[in-house]
Amino acid sequence: MNFKTTLTYMCLVGVMATGAHAENKELLLGTMAVPGTTVEKASHLFAEKVAAEMPDQLSVIVNDSLLKGAQLAPSVRDGVVDAVVAVHPYLSGSEPVMGLQNLPGVIRTAEDYQGALSAFWREDLRGLWSENWNSHVVAEGAWATxxxxxxxxxxxxxxxxxxxxxxxxxxxxxxxxxxxxxxxxxxxxxxxxxxxxxxxxxxxxxxxxxxxxxxxxxxxxxxxxxxxPIQGWAILINNDKWNALSAEEQAALTAAGEAVEAEMWASFAANTAExxxxxxxxxxxxxxxxxxxxxxxxTEANTKPVFDDWKSRMADKGFDGEQTLDQAMKATASE
Missing domain, CATH: 3.40.190.170 (Bacterial extracellular solute-binding protein, family 7)
Known part of the structure; x- marks a missing residue:
């Protein structure tokens, strides 16, 4: 093999290696530094599920020291990180739709929470995450009680x-x-x-x-x-990052998110009890x-002021609080 042939071969190997490396995409996921909690478990479980779906092609890098809790949602919105595990209660002051879980006597159990998600709330939250936080949601879960x-x-x-x-x-x-x-x-x-x-x-x-x-x-x-008692978290991916992924990659992340959600709800009671x-x-x-x-x-005397304040804030954001509350009551054991 002469020098020219050798150089050409080396260049081809280099191009192939570079291409193979480029295929291994990494998503930086910011999460709270709270070892042993459901959020920490969900973060690493999501990374494991993604790796299983697309080995050597797509990786989630979990970072639990980069951001504080209140910085998570703004950071994924602004593209500071690719993904986060965001926390609903931190946002309920400005996003009253996320305050539904806090209304007294409405959502008392994990089953209530899941019932509301299935009936209507998941789609409400999905729209909110996308429109206000530039994010695609792949999983909705909750902290231990x-x-x-x-x-x-x-x-x-x-x-x-x-x-x-x-x-x-x-x-x-x-x-x-x-x-x-x-x-x-x-x-x-x-x-x-x-x-x-x-x-x-x-x-x-x-x-x-x-x-x-x-x-x-x-x-x-x-x-x-x-x-x-049941406070939520969500695994979010920045919309711009999400839209830049292939259909196959989006499908893998969706499947990983669904698997994480199912496993975390299945272990919810045991995690709390432990x-x-x-x-x-x-x-x-x-x-x-x-x-x-x-x-x-x-009592009505204690809960009505909370409901009235929440409905007023819902109206300010263009939502019908009375309708949302009625949907929640019908979807849960509190009906």
Whole structure:
């Protein structure tokens, strides 16, 4: 083989290698740095499912240190990252459609949440993600059940009075204020210190987040009052990135998202139970409010102001809150 032939051969090999490398597309997925939670599990499960669908062709790179929770949705919208696991409650103040899950007494179980998604809510959210957040949604799921974590027992409606409680959405803030509690804004990074210093007396947070972040050591009383218990997350892909993918790649991401959603819902109850059991084994006290006690807080006098405020914000955004609420009530066990 002469020099010219050798050079030509090397160039061809180089072109083939470059082409093969280009076929292995990578999607950078931003997620919250919360090890052991359903969001963390869903992030890595999605990466695994995509790799199984298109080995050596499409990869999802999970980064849990790049963005804070409130930065996730804006970052995928603006193309800072290719994909994210976005968190609904952080957006409910400006996107009241996402506040449906927070309305008192409407969505109380994972089955309620899935029922609303299947009946109408998934399509409402899909449109919202696309129009306002420049994103294509491939999966909708939920954190482990949110409970109330407090430094002292909250076992009667009267126990809410005067408590400084950290909340992360407008609807729950309005509802607990009706109960006499004081909604207290606080960054997630400051929650542990806030509990220790008495800045807050408690907070609503996912069971697994409280367990893995050891918040239960300061707020050792776990109250299941079914106040905004099922809070959502969604795996989103930037629309521009999505539209640049081939039909085969889009199909693989869709299949991976559907598989993640199915597996996360199937393990939802077990994930929550594992974390609650882990906390009680460490000395935390778990309290489940009776139907009678919950009836005493979910009164019309307490819930109507929340619904009215939410419907007003829905109208401001061009949505019929009354119709959405009626659809939700028909789709859930709260009918």
């Amino acid at each position: 949110h409970n109330l974590f407090t430094t002292k027992p909250v076992e009667t409606p009267e126990d809410f009075k005067g408590l400084k409680i950290r909340v992360h959405n407008a609807e729950t803030a309005r509802f607990i204020s009706q109960l006499g509690a004081l909604p207290t804004p606080l960054d997630a990074s400051e929650m542990a210190a806030g509990l220790e210093r008495g800045v807050i007396d408690g907070l609503f947070t996912p069971s697994c987040y409280a367990f893995k972040q050891e918040l239960f050591r300061s707020a050792s009383h776990i109250g299941n009052w079914q106040i905004g 974390c609650v059991d882990g906390m009680t084994a460490e000395g935390a006290v778990y309290f489940e409010a009776s139907d009678e006690a919950m009836s005493a807080i979910f």
